[in-house]
Every structure is written in C-alpha cells, then in structure tokens.
Amino acid sequence: MNWYEFLLRNPHEVFARTLEHIGLVGASMAIALAIGLPVGVALVRRAALRRWVLGAANIVQTIPSLALFGFLIPVPWIGGVGASTAIVALSLYALLPILQNTCTGIMEVDPAVVESARGMGMTPRQVLWQVQMPLAAPVMIAGIRVATVISIGVTTIAAAIGAGGLGVFIFRGVAMVNNQVILAGAIPAAFLAIAADLALGFLGRSIARR
Amino acid sequence: MPLLTDRLQNSYGLEFREVDYRLPSGAALLSGLNLKIARGETLILLGRSGSGKTTTLKLVNRLLEPTAGEILVAGRSNGSWDPIELRRKIGYVIQDAGLFPHWTVERNVGLVPTLEGWPAEKIRARTQEVLSLVGLSPSQFAGRRSSELSGGQRQRVGVARALAADPPILLMDEPFGALDPVTRAGLQKEFRALAMRLQKTIVFVTHDVREALFLGTRIALLETGRLVGIYAPADFLKAREPEARAFAASLETDGGHEEAR
Numbered sequence: 001m002n003w004y005e006f007l008l009r010n011p012h013e014v015f016a017r018t019l020e021h022i023g024l025v026g027a028s029m030a031i032a033l034a035i036g037l038p039v040g041v042a043l044v045r046r047a048a049l050r051r052w053v054l055g056a057a058n059i060v061q062t063i064p065s066l067a068l069f070g071f072l073i074p075v076p077w078i079g080g081v082g083a084s085t086a087i088v089a090l091s092l093y094a095l096l097p098i099l100q101n102t103c104t105g106i107m108e109v110d111p112a113v114v115e116s117a118r119g120m121g122m123t124p125r126q127v128l129w130q131v132q133m134p135l136a137a138p139v140m141i142a143g144i145r146v147a148t149v150i151s152i153g154v155t156t157i158a159a160a161i162g163a164g165g166l167g168v169f170i171f172r173g174v175a176m177v178n179n180q181v182i183l184a185g186a187i188p189a190a191f192l193a194i195a196a197d198l199a200l201g202f203l204g205r206s207i208a209r210r
Numbered sequence: 211m212p213l214l215t216d217r218l219q220n221s222y223g224l225e226f227r228e229v230d231y232r233l234p235s236g237a238a239l240l241s242g243l244n245l246k247i248a249r250g251e252t253l254i255l256l257g258r259s260g261s262g263k264t265t266t267l268k269l270v271n272r273l274l275e276p277t278a279g280e281i282l283v284a285g286r287s288n289g290s291w292d293p294i295e296l297r298r299k300i301g302y303v304i305q306d307a308g309l310f311p312h313w314t315v316e317r318n319v320g321l322v323p324t325l326e327g328w329p330a331e332k333i334r335a336r337t338q339e340v341l342s343l344v345g346l347s348p349s350q351f352a353g354r355r356s357s358e359l360s361g362g363q364r365q366r367v368g369v370a371r372a373l374a375a376d377p378p379i380l381l382m383d384e385p386f387g388a389l390d391p392v393t394r395a396g397l398q399k400e401f402r403a404l405a406m407r408l409q410k411t412i413v414f415v416t417h418d419v420r421e422a423l424f425l426g427t428r429i430a431l432l433e434t435g436r437l438v439g440i441y442a443p444a445d446f447l448k449a450r451e452p453e454a455r456a457f458a459a460s461l462e463t464d465g466g467h468e469e470a471r
Contacts (some may be wrong), residue, residue, distance in 0.1 A: 116308030118272055119381075120321055121297035136310050193269070 018188055021165035024083060024155045025192075028090030029148055036095050037140075040102025041128065045079035048104060057096040064176075065093065065154045069161045086155070086163035093154055094147035101143025105136030106141060134207075141204040152193040156185065166192075223249045223463045224270060227240045229279035231265050231435075240435045243279070249378075250336055252405050253414040256419065256457065263415040263433040267381050270413065271300045279308035283379070288346030298322050299370030301380040301410075305387045307364045309356040315341070315367050316352040322368040322375040340370040345400060369401070373408070380412045386421065398424055422446070431457070 007014050043050040060068070068089045073081060078088045109132050117127045133140075159167030169185030214293045224247040231240040237391040240262040247253045268274040269281055272293040280287045288296060309318050317324075319340060320333045328336070338348040344366040356364055365385055372380055386401075402425055405412055416422055422429050423443045431438040431446075433453045440448055447458045 110308070112304055112308040113310060114304050115273070116302065116304055116368075117310070119273055119302035119304070119308075120295060121325060122295050123225075124295055126325070131310060135310075163221075 001180055003187060006180055006184040007188070010180030013189070014184070017164065017168055017185075018192070019167050020083075020163075021152070021155055021167075021189065021192065023167050024086055024090060024158060024163060025148065025151045025196075026085075028087045028151055028155075029144075030096055030099055030105040031087065031091040032094035032147060032151075035091070038101045041106065043099070053098070053104070054096070054100060057092075057099055059071045060092045061096045064136045065089070065157045066160060068092065069158065073161060081162040083158075085161055086158035086165075088149050088156060090155050090158065094151050097143040097146040097150070100182045101139050101146075102136070105139030105143075106132045106207075108139065109135045123166075131153055137207045138204050141200060141207065145200040145204065148196045148200060151194060153173060156189050212334060217448065223251070223284075224413070225230055225282040225285075226266070226269075229266075229269065229276045229281060230278045231262075231269060231274060237352040238435050240269075240276075243380055243437055245430060245437065247413060249411050250409040252425055255415045255432060256411060256417065256422045256429050257432035257453075258417060260364065261364045262435040263417075263432055264383055264430070265435075267383055267413060267415050270379070270381055271297045281298040284346065298326060298375060299379070300377075301364075301376050301377040303322065303368045303372045303380070303382045303385045304385045307356070307385075309364060309366030309367055309371070313355075314349075314352065315346075315356070315359070316356050317373050318356070318367060319371045321371055322377075326375060336374055337370075340373045341367075341419050344370045346370070360393075360394050361389050362397060364398060365389065369404075378411060380410045382412065382414045384417070385419075387416070394421075394453060401425065418423045419446075419461050420448070 001009075009015055023159065025088075039053065043053055061069075070080065072085045072089055075085075078084060113131060113135070116129060117131045118124075122130065155165050156167035159165055159171050166185040166189045170182050173179065173181030173185065174182070224245075224427075225281045226245040229240060229243040230238060232238050243262075243266065245253075245266075255266055257263050263321065265274060269276055270283070270288065272291075275289070280289065282288065283291065283296065283300075310321075316334075316337050319337045323336055324439045328448060336449045341348045341351060346363065346366050351359075351363070351367070356367070359367065368385065372382075386397050389397065398421060405425070414425060416425075423446060426443055429443060429446050431441065431449075431451070431454055438453045439449060440450050441454070446454060447461070449455070449458070
C-alpha cells in the first residue's frame with residue numbers, strides 16, 4: 001500500500017489528525033506570540049536582561065524535543081500525558097525566534113527616524129506603535145514564520161506523549177516498520193509547513209509594501 | 211497650546227544658565243554653558259565633533275536633561291514644560307532628515323499637526339503650504355515616499371515637517387551635512403532667505419565655518435564642552451582665540467579641498 005493510498009483509505013483519521021496538528025501548532029503559536037511579542041518589545045531597552053532571556057530561550061532551543069516533552073510530563077499543572085504538555089513544550093520552542101526577531105527588528109530601525117519621532121513630540125507609545133512596530137514588522141514576521149515552520153515539524157514528535165497530530169502515523173509506521181505509513185504522516189506535515197511558510201511570506205511582503 | 215505660543219512670541223527665545231551635561235560615567239560633555247539666544251535670530255553652534263554642539267541642541271527640547279543648571283524657553287525653565295508639549299512647539303531637523311520611510315511625504319509633513327489633532331482639511335492645506343515654502347511642488351511630491359526622494363529633497367521635506375505646526379523655535383542639527391556641495395549651497399541660500407522671512411528663533415549646529423558665516427546672525431564656538439566665545443560673523447575671522455583661529459585657518463585650505471572632493 002502506497003502512502004497516498006493510505007491517505008485515501010483513511011480520510012477521516014487523516015483529517016482528524018491534521019486538524020489536531022493544526023490545533024497544536026495554532027495554540028502553541030498563540031501562546032508564544034502572546035508572551036514573545038510584548039516581552040521582546042520590553043527587552044529592547046534592557047540590554048542586560050535581554051542577554052539573559054535570549055540566552056535562556058536559546059538553551060531551551062537546544063534541548064532535543066523528545067527530551068523536552070519527556071521532562072515536562074512529571075511537572076504539576078502543565079505536565080501529564082496529552083495535548084497540554086505538548087502545547088507548553090511547543091510554545092517554548094517557538095519563543096526564541098519570536099523574541100529574537102522582535103528585539104532585532106525594533107533595534108534595527110534607523111536611529112535617526114526614532115530620534116526625529118521623539119524630537120517632533122511623539123509619545124513613547126506613539127513612537128512604538130506608529131514608527132518602530134511598522135518598520136520592524138517584516139523582521140518580526142520572518143521570526144514568526146521560522147517559529148511556525150519549526151513548530152509544525154516538532155509537533156510530529158508530540159505524538160510520542162499522546163498529544164495526537166500527524167506524528168501518530170509516523171510513530172505507527174516506525175512501530176510497523178512501514179515506510180508508507182511514516183510518509184502518510186510526514187508528507188502532509190511537510191505540506192502544512194510549506195503552506196504556512198508561503199502564507200506568512202506573503203503576509204510579510206504585503207506588509208513591507210504597504 | 212496657545213499659552214506657550216503667546217509666551218514665546220512675547221519674550222526672547224532661549225537662555226542657557228550654567229548648564230552642565232555629564233554622562234553617568236562622569237565625563238562632562240558640556241560644562242558651565244551660559245548663552246542667550248534672541249528671538250528671531252539664527253544662532254550657530256560651531257565646533258569640532260565632540261565639542262558638545264548636538265548635546266546643547268538636545269537639551270533644548272529635552273531629548274537630554276541637564277545634570278546642572280537650567281535652560282529657559284520663553285523665560286521659563288524648560289524642565290517645567292511637559293516634554294511632549296514642548297517638543298511639538300519646537301521644530302527639529304536632523305542630518306538625513308529622519309523621515310518615516312513607511313509614510314508618504316504628506317503624512318510626514320503633517321506629523322505634528324496630526325499629533326495636535328488638527329482637522330484633516332487644515333492639515334492638508336498647511337502641508338501644501340509648507341511644501342511650497344521649501345520649494346517642493348505639493349502635487350508632485352505629496353504622495354511620494356522618502357525612498358523616492360534625493361538627499362536634497364529629503365532635507366527640504368525635513369524642514370517642511372519642522373515648520374508645519376509653525377513652531378517659534380527651530381533646532382537644526384547639521385541639516386545639510388550629508389549633501390553634495392552643490393545641493394548644499396543651493397539649500398543654504400534658500401534657507402537663509404526663508405529664515406529672514408519667517409523670523410524664527412533658530413539654533414543651527416554645524417562644523418562647517420563657511421556655513422556658519424553664511425547663515426548665522428551670531429556664532430557660538432564650542433570646544434570640548436566649553437563655550438569659547440560668541441561672535442558676529444564679521445568678527446569671527448578676526449577672533450584671537452586659538453580654536454577660532456583654527457576654524458578660520460580651515461577656511462583657507464578648504465577651497466582646494468572642496469574642489470578635490
């Protein structure tokens with residue numbers, strides 16, 4: 001049986017797993033954005049703290065994903081087997097590119113532009129929202145794009161702790177020593193990643209053009 | 211606010227009283243500055259890099275706060291104005307103009323009026339007025355982005371933006387510093403005429419003696435954070451202070467240098 005025959009014969013399960021996958025990525029990205037964007041903005045003016053926070057996020061990034069899922073299982077509140085643990089781990093992974101690109105994007109805005117904005121009498125809030133954020137947006141979106149693509153890939157491993165998603169097929173295929181079943185999980189996941197990448201790339205370009 | 215404008219119009223422009231500015235490390239960028247700037251004059255702050263010219267300028271609109279002494283704007287310590295309100299009453303032009311690249315020329319020029327909540331019709335009219343004032347045709351330039359402008363045009367827009375809300379004081383930090391000599395000479399000439407017409411109190415930072423002599427009603431010479439002297443342009447070349455002589459001497463060698471560039 002070919003991988004696409006597998007997909008055609010099990011449309012309901014494939015559909016359900018894909019939705020699960022998108023749900024895991026969506027939830028973890030939402031959390032990572034809700035934390036990463038404001039913290040990234042706040043870190044711009046705090047150089048010492050920025051090194052620590054980015055360093056910590058960097059270390060999280062280096063933990064192998066399977067290990068991170070495993071570490072989180074015994075943690076009270078967030079831990080346990082299932083989707084919530086996976087979402088926490090995935091959010092942690094997505095944090096670094098979002099934090100980093102938010103900081104860098106804002107810091108790379110031409111200092112002359114920011115100085116003239118302040119000098120003309122814009123309040124700090126107006127400088128942030130009307131000048132720094134729009135000019136940093138392409139870099140910030142590039143970070144979100146990287147985080148989303150990483151997240152779609154890492155989410156396949158979340159099946160190992162019972163979170164569901166397209167990884168379920170991959171692990172089943174590994175257990176059955178059946179490459180076609182592995183591909184039935186891997187190929188749709190790859191397509192999701194490509195689609196997300198293209199969509200966010202388009203969003204980035206249309207914002208840059210605006 | 212009308213109150214501030216009235217006060218500015220009824221008194222002289224600016225005064226520095228025993229102003230020091232030190233970095234947190236203790237290094238003094240400006241020490242014991244005493245300086246009075248009359249209403250309607252163009253005072254040049256002349257000096258080498260690191261002499262404290264830009265620091266002096268930024269103390270006026272409170273982009274920097276003095277570590278000692280006070281700066282009077284319209285006879286009142288500028289520390290007592292709200293910094294945002296103060297800055298909207300003081301035009302500010304810097305090198306490279308600092309235009310917002312994601313906004314059109316029209317929106318850039320209308321910045322302060324927009325912040326001040328003027329009605330849209332009035333902003334549009336005023337934008338067109340100041341663009342014409344700096345020699346840019348509104349119909350041709352209003353819709354452009356700063357990336358579609360030459361260096362000289364960008365600087366004109368910068369001046370238009372500073373003039374838009376009709377502030378009584380203009381601060382200019384080497385506004386023509388990054389331009390080629392031909393464009394710079396043209397803008398200097400136009401700017402001098404404009405300054406005479408508008409009767410603003412202008413503080414103009416430069417390290418170019420030629421520009422200082424051409425534009426200034428008076429020249430304040432700074433050296434490593436201290437005021438060397440204040441001169442009328444006619445007296446500057448005759449001044450005996452070593453720093454003034456150094457600048458005068460640079461003028462003599464400058465001719466060949468300028469052509470070589």
